[in-house]
Amino acid sequence: MKFLAASLALALGAPVPTIAAELPVAATYAMPETETWDMTSAAGRTYRIFVSRPSGEAPEGGFPVLYILDGNAMFAGFAEARRIQGFGGRDLDKMIVVGIGHPGDQVYDPRRMEDFTAPVTSPALKQLYAKYPSGGRDAFRDFLLGELKPAIAKRYAVHPVRQSLYGHSLGGLFALHLFYSHPGAFDTIVAASPSIWWDDQAILTEEAAWRTRAEKDGKAARRTRMLLIAGEFETEGSxxxxxxxxxxxxxxxSSAGLRSEFLLLDGETHVTVPHRSITATMRAVMRWP
Known part of the structure; x- marks a missing residue:
């Protein structure tokens, strides 16, 4: 009857009566099987930690853990993908997803640039990003490895080795940094759309140093798996x-034992790569041994 009355009013040119007052009061949606809290690092920086965890008992040895950088932007997609995989029959839901973000509602907080980068040396880049701090990579790395990972291990039943890291863009650059500088800190590194171009490709120096070590000692090559992901149309910064x-x-x-894979996503741009990369990342996380 309400629909009929509204249609008749439109036909006669009369005002359409509002029914908004009869709608239920909206409430904030809480994603199932998730929780969040704020954590302040030893360096005094506050991070928002998002966690998605299975409701059942942990498997023998504990749940694998996937750490997601840029948690404000990335966590929800990974969390719901993890939960819905319970219907897939491949146990991709049997992991804990930990998003690392910042307090507030910004999708990409400007503080991420400081967390993910070394001190900038390029004069042009310094001028371009003069308003934004950078160079806090070491402090963020210490928080991630020395503070957050132990806190997650205390709170949940996690596997001590089956732990992975996902980073996109500058987060992907940071993921490469950890791959080169801290082999074995994570079982698997996923670097999606890594900003290799940043600071005149300064990351290539780290790669060269890591390569020298890996060629001399196969253990450096075998300690961490690498999944590289990029979009077909990611021409920004090449x-x-x-x-x-x-x-x-x-x-x-690979002859030294490195397990690496490159996935080029057809039709994807820098902004759309994260969504398409979720399932491939989850599969990489669950590979064992």
Whole structure:
């Protein structure tokens, strides 16, 4: 009857009566099987920690853990993908997803640039990003490895080795930094759309130093798996090209035991890569041994 009355009113040119007052009061949606809290690092920086965890008992040895950088932007997609995989029959839901973000509602908080980068040396980049701090990579790394990971281990039944890290864009650059500088800190590193271009490709110096170690000692190559992901249309900063070139440089190290893979997502841009990369990331996390 209400629909009929509204249609008749439109036909006669009369005002349409509002029914908004009869709608239920909206409430904030809480994603099932998740929780969040704020955590202040030893360096005095506050992070918002998002956790998605299975409701059942942990498997023998504990749940695998996937740490997600840029948690404000990325966590929800990964959390719901994890939960719905319970219907897939491949146990991709049997992991804990930990998003690392910042307090507030911004999708990408400007503080991420400080967390994910080393001190900038390029004069042009310094001028371009003069309003934003950078160079806090070491402090964030210490928080992630020395404070957050132990806190998660105390709170949940997690596997001590089956722990992975996902980073996109500058987060992907940070993921590469950990891959080169702290082999074994994570079982699997997923670097999606890594900003290899940043600061005149300064990350290549770290890669060269890591390669020298890996060629001399196969243990450095075997300690962490690498999944590189890029979008077909990521021309900004030559991200797709740089990622493919890195994959080609890593491939020969398979003879030293390195397990690396490159996934080029057709039709995707820098903004759309994260959504398409979720399932591939979850599969990489669950590979064992």
């Amino acid at each position: 991200i797709a090209q740089d990622s493919a070139a890195l994959a080609a440089r890593l491939a020969p190290l």
